[in-house]
Amino acid sequence: MISARAKEAVAGGRSMGDHHVHTKETVFDGSNFVKVDKVRVQGLSKTKNDFIVHQCKELFGAATFKDVILSCNDVKQKLERAGIFRSVSVIIDTSKGPGAHKDGLDIIFNVKEGKRLSASAHTAVGNNEGSLVLGGKLANVFGRAEMLSLEYSRGTRQSTGYNLTFFKPVSNELTRRLTVRGFKSSAEYLLSSFRETGRGAVVDYMFPGPLGLQTFSWEGIWREVDCLTRTASFPVREQCGHSLKSSVKHIFARDTRDEGVYPSRGYLFKLVQEFAGYTGGDVKFVKGEAEIQLNQRLFSDIIFSCHLQGGLMKSMSGDSVRINDRFFLGGPTDVREKLCKYSNTLG
Amino acid sequence: MRKTYSKMLQQSFIDFCLRNLQATGMDEEVELFQPFQKEQITLPEEAQCMAVKTLLHMCNLQFALRLRSNAEFMSPSGGVPFIKVGAQIVSEFDPIVEYLDLKGISLSQELSGAQRSEMKAYMALTINRFYNAEVFLSWYCEAIAEKITKPRYGAPYAWPLNKILPWYKQQEAKKYLKVQGWLEKSQDEVYEELKMACKALSDKLGDQYYFFLDRPSELDALVFGHLYSLLTFQLIDDKMADIVNSFPSLTRFVERIQDTYFAGAAAEENS
Amino acid sequence: MAAMEMECLKGDWGLPSVNLKCLNIMTYSLFVEAPIKFYDDRMLWRNLFAQFPVFRSGEMVLYNSDEKIIRYLKERNFNTDARLTDQQRADILAYSALLEERLLPAVLYLWWMDAKNNVEFSRPWYSKAFHFPFNYFLPGRIHKAAEERLECTVGGNHVLPEELRTKIFKDAEECLDMLSEKLSDKTFFFGDSPSSLDSLVFSYLASLLRVPFPNNDLKDHLKQSENLWLYCSRILQRYYPTSAEEETERKEQEDARRTPGSIDEDPHKVRNIILSVAFAVCALVGYSLLSGLVQLEVMDGSDDMDEGEVD
Numbered sequence: 001m002i003s004a005r006a007k008e009a010v011a012g013g014r015s016m017g018d019h020h021v022h023t024k025e026t027v028f029d030g031s032n033f034v035k036v037d038k039v040r041v042q043g044l045s046k047t048k049n050d051f052i053v054h055q056c057k058e059l060f061g062a063a064t065f066k067d068v069i070l071s072c073n074d075v076k077q078k079l080e081r082a083g084i085f086r087s088v089s090v091i092i093d094t095s096k097g098p099g100a101h102k103d104g105l106d107i108i109f110n111v112k113e114g115k116r117l118s119a120s121a122h123t124a125v126g127n128n129e130g131s132l133v134l135g136g137k138l139a140n141v142f143g144r145a146e147m148l149s150l151e152y153s154r155g156t157r158q159s160t161g162y163n164l165t166f167f168k169p170v171s172n173e174l175t176r177r178l179t180v181r182g183f184k185s186s187a188e189y190l191l192s193s194f195r196e197t198g199r200g201a202v203v204d205y206m207f208p209g210p211l212g213l214q215t216f217s218w219e220g221i222w223r224e225v226d227c228l229t230r231t232a233s234f235p236v237r238e239q240c241g242h243s244l245k246s247s248v249k250h251i252f253a254r255d256t257r258d259e260g261v262y263p264s265r266g267y268l269f270k271l272v273q274e275f276a277g278y279t280g281g282d283v284k285f286v287k288g289e290a291e292i293q294l295n296q297r298l299f300s301d302i303i304f305s306c307h308l309q310g311g312l313m314k315s316m317s318g319d320s321v322r323i324n325d326r327f328f329l330g331g332p333t334d335v336r337e338k339l340c341k342y343s344n345t346l347g
Numbered sequence: 348m349r350k351t352y353s354k355m356l357q358q359s360f361i362d363f364c365l366r367n368l369q370a371t372g373m374d375e376e377v378e379l380f381q382p383f384q385k386e387q388i389t390l391p392e393e394a395q396c397m398a399v400k401t402l403l404h405m406c407n408l409q410f411a412l413r414l415r416s417n418a419e420f421m422s423p424s425g426g427v428p429f430i431k432v433g434a435q436i437v438s439e440f441d442p443i444v445e446y447l448d449l450k451g452i453s454l455s456q457e458l459s460g461a462q463r464s465e466m467k468a469y470m471a472l473t474i475n476r477f478y479n480a481e482v483f484l485s486w487y488c489e490a491i492a493e494k495i496t497k498p499r500y501g502a503p504y505a506w507p508l509n510k511i512l513p514w515y516k517q518q519e520a521k522k523y524l525k526v527q528g529w530l531e532k533s534q535d536e537v538y539e540e541l542k543m544a545c546k547a548l549s550d551k552l553g554d555q556y557y558f559f560l561d562r563p564s565e566l567d568a569l570v571f572g573h574l575y576s577l578l579t580f581q582l583i584d585d586k587m588a589d590i591v592n593s594f595p596s597l598t599r600f601v602e603r604i605q606d607t608y609f610a611g612a613a614a615e616e617n618s
Numbered sequence: 619m620a621a622m623e624m625e626c627l628k629g630d631w632g633l634p635s636v637n638l639k640c641l642n643i644m645t646y647s648l649f650v651e652a653p654i655k656f657y658d659d660r661m662l663w664r665n666l667f668a669q670f671p672v673f674r675s676g677e678m679v680l681y682n683s684d685e686k687i688i689r690y691l692k693e694r695n696f697n698t699d700a701r702l703t704d705q706q707r708a709d710i711l712a713y714s715a716l717l718e719e720r721l722l723p724a725v726l727y728l729w730w731m732d733a734k735n736n737v738e739f740s741r742p743w744y745s746k747a748f749h750f751p752f753n754y755f756l757p758g759r760i761h762k763a764a765e766e767r768l769e770c771t772v773g774g775n776h777v778l779p780e781e782l783r784t785k786i787f788k789d790a791e792e793c794l795d796m797l798s799e800k801l802s803d804k805t806f807f808f809g810d811s812p813s814s815l816d817s818l819v820f821s822y823l824a825s826l827l828r829v830p831f832p833n834n835d836l837k838d839h840l841k842q843s844e845n846l847w848l849y850c851s852r853i854l855q856r857y858y859p860t861s862a863e864e865e866t867e868r869k870e871q872e873d874a875r876r877t878p879g880s881i882d883e884d885p886h887k888v889r890n891i892i893l894s895v896a897f898a899v900c901a902l903v904g905y906s907l908l909s910g911l912v913q914l915e916v917m918d919g920s921d922d923m924d925e926g927e928v929d
Contacts, residue, residue, distance in 0.1 A: 222508060227423070230776060234431070234436075237436075238415075238417075238421060240420040241416070241417030241419075241420035242420070244504065244505050244507075244508050280506070282505045423776050424777075425775070461799050464795070464796030464799045464800060465712070465800075468712040468713050468715070471712065471716040471719040472711060472715035472716070474715075474719065475715040475718060522770060526763070526766050526767040527770075527771065528682065531683075546704075547707070547708035547711040548708070550708040551705060551708045551709075551712075553705070
């Protein structure tokens with residue numbers, strides 16, 4: 001339970017329309033000037049106080065009743081998005097007790113914390129094989145909405161992979177996130193007859209900038225390339241073996257789409273720069289990639305979508321770039337891949 | 348998918364054989380791939396590579412030597428060395444001998460049936476005793492493994508791969524020794540096995556120049572490869588070299604082959 | 619000198635032991651007339667992983683290695699190779715390496731890797747050979763060890779299963795041809811008296827000829843080399859006369875039984891199938907009735923008019 005003295009009111013909001021709430025004899029409408037006296041959050045056990053305080057701070061800046069309603073909604077959504085509460089409900093009451101202002105409000109959040117440990121099992125059909133994925137998740141590890149998850153997947157082609165992820169909001173801000181991930185994965189490139197197995201770790205920090213989402217990350221991956229068949233072409237065979245990539249990446253993404261998978265409006269603009277080899281490892285290159293996706297509704301349910309991807313890379317050591325670092329055309333379900341079916345592409 | 352590839356492979360192999368059955372000599376350049384000689388190669392690999400190089404010299408085949416740090420992973424069977432002739436890749440000593448035989452190049456064409464079976468038996472002896480002893484000494488004896496083999500094997504890689512990869516290889520080598528029952532032997536027993544194998548070879552060679560007739564055969568190439576590596580590869584002590592040196596006929600054999608086939612190469616290295 | 623005794627795996631089909639190493643030592647001891655007592659029915663509690671042979675002489679115990687045992691016997695003057703020249707002794711070493719490299723994979727393949735042999739023959743035989751509780755896990759263990767050995771030495775990721783089979787049998791046939799060349803017309807490999815090479819070769823040949831594998835491609839090839847086949851029979855007759863007699867008797871009995879009664883097996887098989895299907899159907903019907911999944915109502919043929927039950 002927390003309570004705090006109401007802060008000085010900031011400039012009030014516009015009043016648009018009436019909103020009537022009947023409590024005792026007072027009539028509230030959207031344009032009433034109010035002051036939030038107390039905010040109480042009930043039902044916490046593991047979650048730490050300072051995290052909740054940070055999420056609820058904006059409530060004290062509300063000047064009119066409408067602002068209070070909207071801020072309450074925002075805070076409720078934030079708490080739900082944190083992934084640690086099963087349910088969040090809000091009660092707005094006039095403030096009581098000593099130190100209560102005439103137009104003061106008490107806001108009470110009733111939260112129910114969710115189960116900390118959960119497990120999942122599902123199947124996924126992806127590149128060239130289906131796989132069974134078993135996962136376990138530990139939510140709210142240290143009380144500030146951190147999450148630890150472990151996934152193990154086993155494919156029909158005997159490939160196995162695992163993924164251990166830990167992420168934590170930085171400074172209690174849910175939009176800023178620090179992620180640490182350790183993984184093992186394998187991918188088969190049937191057209192080029194090789195298979196790449198990667199084991200490594202990624203540390204990244206994501207935060208919202210003025211124009212879009214920015215991410216800085218470091219990856220260290222130990223990759224193993226081996227040929228799938230005895231008839232793999234010699235240039236691919238020459239690249240077989242082990243390599244270590246240690247790279248620093250910066251990603252800028254501005255996403256105004258309404259949905260990630262089948263968007264109906266909005267656009268995505270993504271810019272990626274990768275510098276490998278400057279922090280160790282034995283591959284050295286500079287890579288830049290840009291991606292843009294535009295979606296526009298034409299009429300009724302018809303949506304026009306356009307997706308462009310391009311990139312440039314240069315090897316900074318004397319050797320040419322390895323096959324598993326190169327760009328590959330499309331993916332397995334793309335039309336482009338089917339056209340190249342009968343050539344042994346290097347990409 | 349496996350069956351299709353196997354059928355494709357069989358068909359292309361048959362086509363290949365039909366085309367080249369009567370041909371002698373090579374139309375295309377032969378390239379030999381092996382790990383880096385000075386810093387990377389380990390004792391068992393060195394012995395095999397030397398054997399193949401000697402074989403090619405004895406067959407009078409010109410070849411280009413290509414040093415690659417990932418030669419072991421490039422090879423289809425995981426063993427070095429391997430040769431590339433056009434689009435064909437053949438790895439390890441026995442398959443290379445068979446391949447050359449199909450091309451009409453053979454060092455043992457004039458041997459009788461009994462001599463050829465003896466040759467195969469002694470080749471099996473060399474592989475079985477010498478190769479296993481080399482793997483045992485390089486990878487299982489902790490002193491040698493930590494000081495020499497592992498640093499060499501991990502030399503081309505950055506940290507931490509230069510620690511992880513030699514460890515994996517050591518586990519593989521231990522498994523190989525375990526399935527053949529060599530893991531239960533002690534180091535002294537292994538030296539004893541080496542000695543008995545050297546004695547057998549020395550008795551077989553006797554005073555002759557080569558093992559069979561007056562011409563080198565595949566057995567000579569294989570034995571030379573292993574003996575030369577045992578004599579020249581630097582381990583922590585000279586026990587191996589001493590064992591070989593205690594059989595003068597073998598040391599003479601090694602010197603003779605070296606002078607005949609590698610004198611030119613040695614001169615190039617020195618100049 | 620301390621008494622020598624050896625534990626070995628039991629034998630069948632006229633062979634004193636089915637394990638190659640045990641058979642090798644047994645034959646060698648017969649050649650040199652060494653007074654070794656052989657036991658094939660000892661409890662496995664002291665030898666948990668069935669590492670045969672186990673040779674004991676006083677305090678010394680030698681496990682699992684026929685070479686060490688033969689070396690020990692040679693040191694105790696039970697030496698068949700004393701009269702051989704150095705070159706011949708070198709040949710022995712070379713040929714034993716050849717057998718290990720070329721013929722042993724084929725024997726292991728026949729025992730454990732050939733699917734039909736493994737399921738129909740090897741597993742059942744080994745399960746019967748060991749006593750409780752070892753018959754549950756030891757055959758699996760031996761199978762796994764054989765598989766690993768073949769994969770590490772002859773196979774690998776780059777070899778397809780059919781190629782592995784072809785390669786193993788091709789090498790084995792070549793090896794048999796080479797042995798046949800080496801033996802030519804002689805009684806034994808090095809003249810008229812046996813040597814350690816003879817006991818080794820005999821152990822392999824006897825296994826190939828006597829063990830009745832359902833799928834045995836090598837037996838026909840072996841029978842084509844007459845000198846090897848005669849050599850094997852000669853040693854069996856000379857050194858294992860009782861077991862050879864038992865074997866011929868048993869074969870005659872089996873042949874006598876087999877000709878009229880070869881259909882005997884089939885009715886049993888059909889009967890077993892019918893019985894198991896009937897049992898399964900009864901169990902299914904019974905369960906569904908008892909658990910209420912299926913309900914039976916017995917209705918009278920004529921419609922009984924309600925006899926005026928009005929409440």
